[in-house]
Amino acid sequence: MELRHLRYFVAVGEEENVTRAAARLHVSQPPLTRQIQDLEHELGCALFERSGKSLRLTEAGRAFLDEARAVLARVEAAVARARGIATGREGELHVGYAPSPTIGLLPGALEAFQRSHPSLRVTLHDLSTPQMIAGLHARTLHVALMMQPPKAAAVGLAFEPLRAFSIVVAMSARHPWSRKRAMPVADLLREPIVVLARKEYPDYHAFLARVLGDDLRRLRIVEECDGGMSLIAAVEAGRGVAVTVSALGDAAGARLRLVPLRPAPEPAVVGVASLESGLTPLAAAFVSVVKAQDVRLK
Amino acid sequence: MELRHLRYFVAVGEEENVTRAAARLHVSQPPLTRQIQDLEHELGCALFERSGKSLRLTEAGRAFLDEARAVLARVEAAVARARGIATGREGELHVGYAPSPTIGLLPGALEAFQRSHPSLRVTLHDLSTPQMIAGLHARTLHVALMMQPPKAAAVGLAFEPLRAFSIVVAMSARHPWSRKRAMPVADLLREPIVVLARKEYPDYHAFLARVLGDDLRRLRIVEECDGGMSLIAAVEAGRGVAVTVSALGDAAGARLRLVPLRPAPEPAVVGVASLESGLTPLAAAFVSVVKAQDVRLK
DNA sequence: CCCCGTCATACCCGCAACGTATCGGAGCGC
């Protein structure tokens, strides 16, 4: 059976007249008769009762007419959907993001993208860097907003840098170091330190390892927080200081003082990652929109 | 586009490998490649990304794969449904009936039919004779349990008689005539008469006209009832007598006495009507079941 | 009784779907 049979049958079924249906379909009557017979033969049951003159739908024919119309409508919808997705006018965009460093980036990017692609669903996924890389490869993520991964982890991925954040020590405004220009690492080691929980934020600990190297193990960690907001609150309350990227200022506002580390480590680069090849039109659009909207790479 | 394209695409999409898909479909690889290309060309968008070696579904391709599978499943279902209906294993049977004369007939008939056709929905429609005849012709009714219609109204219909009911006068057990063998029409005209409302029971008044002829207008009608139960109650209460078929005894039981009219009019024949030609398998089955179950044509 | 409308059959033609053979390119082992 082919869609042709269904299209022909719908016409004949609606007209209950082969000749008129043939005119409607712009074919001649005999082939149409033949196709209908073939269809009935394949189904193994009569769709029409022939009364010499004219023909009439059987019970089964009426049911099959409904079904055939539904199938054809479904095909139409399938075509429309595929075309819509291919042209980027519909579909779903799955965006992975690392919350802390992208907090000042994400809202603007989403807004700009929704403006250029209205009626498009964007799904956000709060993930760690390894999860995002895996998601991109598995095609469950289209793009990921994250810190620049090491070269080795990024094979097959394109990474577009957007902002560079300096590494700072966050502390309460009442802290003795809060008015200084910078804090030496040696002094940091004497301070009580607040960190994000290792279990829930492997990325943060990888970041600390990169920034501090061996000094990481000499930190006096007094508290582990289960989220960025708890960390800010703990630091603001003076329970300790935290090593973080300057992006934290976007979330904390004036509640915290951010003092650069000395010597200044390599700045942390945040950007958008996607597949190097075979990225969807939507993903490409997202990358270019975010890039255009966030030209200021500091 | 034809179902072939969808079948081929589903195979290639699931395998993401033309050669294996070709083997699965029992065709050679080149035609399959070509059909897929034709499909993509017709859709106007790529369903696969070609990376030299092997090929991979695009976003649109994944969506279209789901849709194509759904279409094929729907086609399967359509075929199954048509076949099921044609062989009488599923579907719906619409049965029209005239309540009063068929009250002793319908329950047994339905039970017997449900036994021979389980998992089949039967819908009952309480209708007047002209409505049933129209419904049979319009194919909204499959069969109708009713009084035998006049020849003129029954063109194109097959009527299978089942029972013949004599015409009786229903009255309370306390009525002076309740012990007599029969009641002459002349005496009936002196009695107060209870009838069914003309508006709601045109059939009943047609029946009276057939049985009594011109005497109908000489009846002393004292009350119109809006249903069979009200009629029985009114007669039982002694407000008057009613002219009816002996089938009423099935509903009234011992509460009423039924005295034959004299001279006895032609008995009222109740049976099952259906289309003379082109009746569905289910309708035919219903007629034969009811006939077999109700052989005693009195 | 003839004519018209309608569906079914007979027959022919052309295209498009299929098969065989072959090419081109990418990964892989030596």
Place this chain on the structure above:
DNA sequence: GCGCTCCGATACGTTGCGGGTATGACGGGG
């Protein structure tokens, strides 16, 4: 780096089938 292998794309001949014309069969209406 070279050849080998695997896979998809292309080329081309063949054929089956969908579609066209002509005609038959049949019933209903003037």
